């Protein structure tokens with residue numbers, strides 16, 4: 487039997503009318519010989535509301551090991567509600583449907599509460615139900631540990647639930663219904679001239695997602711790439727039968743190599759820490775970044791430069807905003823051993839990146855990028871590159887200007903704003 491997984495994001499199930507439309511879109515995919523499994527997010531805004539409740543109940547404390555498991559119990563409930571509601575909306579239009587909570591499937595995860603990883607999905611009962619023609623509706627974002635505790639997969643995690651389920655069910659495709667009609671050359675909310683892509687390679691989408699394009703959770707793209715699950719991103723705001731080609735995330739093809747840059751991503755969730763006057767000696771980087779790694783802090787860009795004082799250097803690196811406090815404390819703790827003069831942190835920075843498999847075969851991408859930024863007087867604080875991306879760190883007030891400038895410089899602008 488063929489199988490298809492459809493996922494509906496928060497805005498797409500944001501109220502009862504939208505749930506009814508999602509049900510109609512599901513109905514349109516129904517055909518003999520195809521099993522349908524549906525994954526839903528919580529209604530938009532709901533997870534934030536639940537997080538806030540959890541924070542308040544925990545006395546305003548930052549969520550930490552003492553609270554994380556109960557935080558998951560609270561936050562996973564948003565998806566439980568929509569899974570039941572969509573099953574009801576499907577039954578209302580005379581389709582056989584039932585909800586399956588994460589622990590009922592089960593979707594087994596590790597016990598990293600708040601950002602758990604799926605280990606495996608054992609679904610003999612669910613498979614039997616699909617084979618009998620029942621539509622299965624699953625809450626995204628949630629799983630269960632081997633000892634029966636509820637977990638969540640990190641914000642945006644329903645994408646990952648859907649792709650993991652598609653892999654486990656050996657589905658033909660995983661369709662991600664959302665509030666945009668596909669993957670764009672950049673976030674259409676900040677560039678009106680962004681264009682919808684027909685196709686994007688797994689590798690490019692992985693870079694785009696990990697560099698800030700939140701249209702798909704990074705982990706979901708990783709899973710899709712590893713398990714070769716074709717993923718289609720499309721609009722949930724249309725009625726069945728209306729054109730809705732979306733974007734296919736799939737294997738790279740020669741056409742993709744022809745475009746130099748496929749997309750531009752940005753992330754404001756960045757911070758910069760600068761260490762001034764670090765005593766220059768072999769092993770210093772290993773020492774500093776070893777301490778940060780021990781504190782489980784993920785460092786991204788690193789720039790090292792000569793300080794004015796002899797034998798001293800300056801070191802700057804970037805990290806997620808949420809880790810700044812811990813990083814500063816870790817560095818202060820090691821101040822004597824590391825031997826540095828001063829440490830500062832700046833949260834008003836953003837990372838802007840250009841991504842494209844075409845970079846492997848085209849030269850001059852960095853030059854075009856730097857010239858476009860220079861022409862707008864945007865200062866580059868740090869640079870990082872890989873085979874298919876170049877990222878720069880800029881002051882966050884320039885984020886949108888930088889994205890727009892690069893979008894034009896790489897000729898990604900649609901001639902007709904707002905259209906694909």
Ligand code: ADP
Pocket residue numbers: 494495496497498527642663664665666668669670671672673674675698699700701702749
């Ligand atoms: P959902 O609730 O359906 O999971 P998200 O809000 O997580 O939806 O993701 C969709 C949003 O991703 C869009 O509304 C859009 O603003 C944003 N986005 C960022 N970068 C891109 C991009 N390159 N293409 C499409 N959407 C993007």
Ligand code: ASP
Pocket residue numbers: 495496527528533534564626627640641642643644645
């Ligand atoms: N509801 C969760 C969140 O808001 C998961 C998701 O929507 O993908 O992060």
Ligand code: MG
Pocket residue numbers: 495642645700701702703
């Ligand atoms: Mg999302």
